[in-house]
Amino acid sequence: MHTFQQTGAILFAIAAVASAQSGSASSSPAPSSSTSGILAQKSPEWLPKFNVSGVSTSYPTGAPDTGETLDKTTLDIKSYPNAWEPASTNHPEIEAVMKAIDWTKVPKATPAKADKDGNVVFGNYDEDKDPYCWWSDTNCVKPKVDYLPEDVYYCPKAGDWGLNYDDGPYNPSDEDAELNKYAEPVLYNFLANNNNQKATLFYIGSNVVTYPAAAKRALNNGHVLCSHTWSHPAMTTQTNKQVVAELYWTLRAIKEATGVTTKCWRPPFGDVDDRVRAIAWQMGMTTMIWNKDSNDWNMPGDGGGDLPWDTVDGYFEGWVEGRKNGSDNTVGTICLEHELNNATVKMTEKWLPTLQQTFDVKSIHDCMGITQPYWEQNWVYPENASGNSTTGNANSTASSSSSAAASSSSSSASSGSSDASGSAEAAGASSGTTASESSSTTSGAASNFSVSSAALGVVMVVATAFMY
Numbered sequence: 001m002h003t004f005q006q007t008g009a010i011l012f013a014i015a016a017v018a019s020a021q022s023g024s025a026s027s028s029p030a031p032s033s034s035t036s037g038i039l040a041q042k043s044p045e046w047l048p049k050f051n052v053s054g055v056s057t058s059y060p061t062g063a064p065d066t067g068e069t070l071d072k073t074t075l076d077i078k079s080y081p082n083a084w085e086p087a088s089t090n091h092p093e094i095e096a097v098m099k100a101i102d103w104t105k106v107p108k109a110t111p112a113k114a115d116k117d118g119n120v121v122f123g124n125y126d127e128d129k130d131p132y133c134w135w136s137d138t139n140c141v142k143p144k145v146d147y148l149p150e151d152v153y154y155c156p157k158a159g160d161w162g163l164n165y166d167d168g169p170y171n172p173s174d175e176d177a178e179l180n181k182y183a184e185p186v187l188y189n190f191l192a193n194n195n196n197q198k199a200t201l202f203y204i205g206s207n208v209v210t211y212p213a214a215a216k217r218a219l220n221n222g223h224v225l226c227s228h229t230w231s232h233p234a235m236t237t238q239t240n241k242q243v244v245a246e247l248y249w250t251l252r253a254i255k256e257a258t259g260v261t262t263k264c265w266r267p268p269f270g271d272v273d274d275r276v277r278a279i280a281w282q283m284g285m286t287t288m289i290w291n292k293d294s295n296d297w298n299m300p301g302d303g304g305g306d307l308p309w310d311t312v313d314g315y316f317e318g319w320v321e322g323r324k325n326g327s328d329n330t331v332g333t334i335c336l337e338h339e340l341n342n343a344t345v346k347m348t349e350k351w352l353p354t355l356q357q358t359f360d361v362k363s364i365h366d367c368m369g370i371t372q373p374y375w376e377q378n379w380v381y382p383e384n385a386s387g388n389s390t391t392g393n394a395n396s397t398a399s400s401s402s403s404a405a406a407s408s409s410s411s412s413a414s415s416g417s418s419d420a421s422g423s424a425e426a427a428g429a430s431s432g433t434t435a436s437e438s439s440s441t442t443s444g445a446a447s448n449f450s451v452s453s454a455a456l457g458v459v460m461v462v463a464t465a466f467m468y
């Protein structure tokens with residue numbers, strides 16, 4: 001069932017993304033055709049302009065900021081839906097986006113249903129034909145329509161490790177002093193202090209409006225910011241307008257906090273199909289999944305689960321061993337990790353130094369060769385900015401001999417052990433458990449915002465036995 005993809009295909013997809021994503025946030029819309037056949041994107045013109053202070057306007061070349069405190073001022077929250085509640089659709093700004101989308105280029109999949117426990121129901125979806133390339137059901141990453149690019153889900157070059165964290169920025173907790181010790185800027189300082197490591201960060205809009213200073217810090221320290229929706233629903237269960245709203249309010253929050261309009265997003269639980277991809281693409285974003293899963297969210301911790309610490313250690317040990325003994329030699333890694341609670345932060349503190357000795361650790365964007373992750377043209381990340389140089393010329397101790405183009409073997413066959421099932425993003429899986437990472441993120445939000453448990457209880461049940 002799983003669609004194995006060849007490296008050549010993703011290289012084509014990268015080129016297609018690069019050629020289709022043109023223009024700047026302030027320029028006129030790009031033409032609506034492109035030679036690759038991929039639908040050309042338009043620079044989002046429906047976002048307001050903001051005067052943002054306290055952020056770099058170009059890639060930072062100085063020493064990273066490792067100050068231990070961050071301002072707790074929120075954005076202008078009256079302009080947004082309530083944090084952690086479903087993104088409101090009844091709003092003129094949403095109508096403007098709806099009008100800008102070419103709905104003839106959005107496949108007409110019926111929104112998925114959720115059962116009474118919030119699990120996505122596959123019903124009689126034809127998973128053999130997989131007409132909408134529904135990742136949750138089949139792990140499909142190559143859209144069935146020819147005008148959308150393949151998802152980004154692994155680094156093309158063996159030995160590359162595209163470091164990334166979901167669900168941030170990790171807000172301080174008002175109730176739990178222990179958890180507070182791990183809220184941002186703790187992880188960002190740890191990265192800065194370890195070879196000035198860069199990462200790609202998938203942000204929840206609700207967490208950005210309540211803690212914009214953390215988003216500024218991340219941008220200023222050279223990380224790449226992407227969207228992870230407003231309230232973390234399973235996106236295939238959302239109507240078209242709800243999909244727009246979940247994406248819109250997050251784009252707006254990231255832009256108001258940092259001045260950048262991001263071109264990347266990751267669906268919560270990996271739950272995406274061609275309908276959702278097409279809307280995200282027309283809103284200016286590429287879909288990014290993963291090819292390894294640490295399951296870190298499921299360790300005991302605030303809102304986590306009961307996955308033993310040793311199990312997650314075992315995954316990392318296996319990946320390191322596989323790279324060292326030469327069996328992990330086809331493509332690089334995009335491993336799902338979280339900035340979520342004390343446990344996930346501790347796991348990074350434990351493993352990042354070893355990963356840096358074993359792999360070429362870099363942001364997803366760096367491993368993909370994407371140097372302009374935002375619609376604003378002034379932001380250009382250096383090529384090969386692996387991490388230990390603020391000027392971006394660092395190189396790590398890992399050797400990455402095989403070139404992306406030379407590798408044509410299956411991307412997914414490599415060494416994933418844990419990711420077959422049970423991740424937060426792919427939650428539930430074999431055991432059909434109902435733990436959800438998303439509930440844990442709520443405590444990160446400032447206490448003045450109410451939390452809709454209905455919005456958070458969504459858990460995926462995915463088919464078992466993927467070797468992904």
Ligand SMILES: *[C@@H]1O[C@H](CO)[C@@H](O)[C@H](O)[C@H]1NC(C)=O
Nearest residue numbers: 047048049050051052053256
């Ligand atoms: C931003 O600042 C400029 C100059 O200070 C001002 O002219 C403009 O009106 C401001 N724009 C917004 C949206 O506040």
Ligand SMILES: *[C@@H]1O[C@H](CO)[C@@H](O)[C@H](O)[C@H]1NC(C)=O
Nearest residue numbers: 317318319321322323325327
């Ligand atoms: C290399 O390491 C991987 C992961 O631990 C393991 O599955 C595989 O058997 C090892 N191969 C060899 C040749 O030692």
Ligand SMILES: *[C@@H]1O[C@H](CO)[C@@H](O)[C@H](O)[C@H]1NC(C)=O
Nearest residue numbers: 176178179300301302342343
């Ligand atoms: C995380 O913090 C909670 C208290 O909020 C504690 O019960 C738990 O043991 C901590 N987990 C780790 C791995 O530190």
Ligand SMILES: *[C@@H]1O[C@H](CO)[C@@H](O)[C@H](O)[C@H]1NC(C)=O
Nearest residue numbers: 157382383384385392393403
């Ligand atoms: C980055 O790495 C690639 C492949 O190793 C190389 O072709 C390219 O020249 C490098 N770019 C810079 C700016 O060093």
Ligand SMILES: *[C@@H]1O[C@H](CO)[C@@H](O)[C@H](O)[C@H]1NC(C)=O
Nearest residue numbers: 195356388389394395396397
């Ligand atoms: C970069 O990282 C490598 C490996 O950790 C280290 O040996 C090297 O000294 C670092 N270089 C700089 C300039 O920090």
Ligand SMILES: *[C@@H]1O[C@H](CO)[C@@H](O)[C@H](O)[C@H]1NC(C)=O
Nearest residue numbers: 384393394395396397399400
């Ligand atoms: C990495 O750094 C070493 C030492 O500075 C240098 O000899 C080597 O060419 C560099 N490798 C890359 C790929 O830039």
Ligand SMILES: *[C@@H]1O[C@H](CO)[C@@H](O)[C@H](O)[C@H]1NC(C)=O
Nearest residue numbers: 072074174445446447448449
């Ligand atoms: C919550 O609201 C009260 C009263 O409006 C305010 O004093 C307090 O600072 C707010 N707390 C947060 C975390 O925003």
Ligand SMILES: [Zn+2]
Nearest residue numbers: 166167268269
């Ligand atoms: Zn998530």
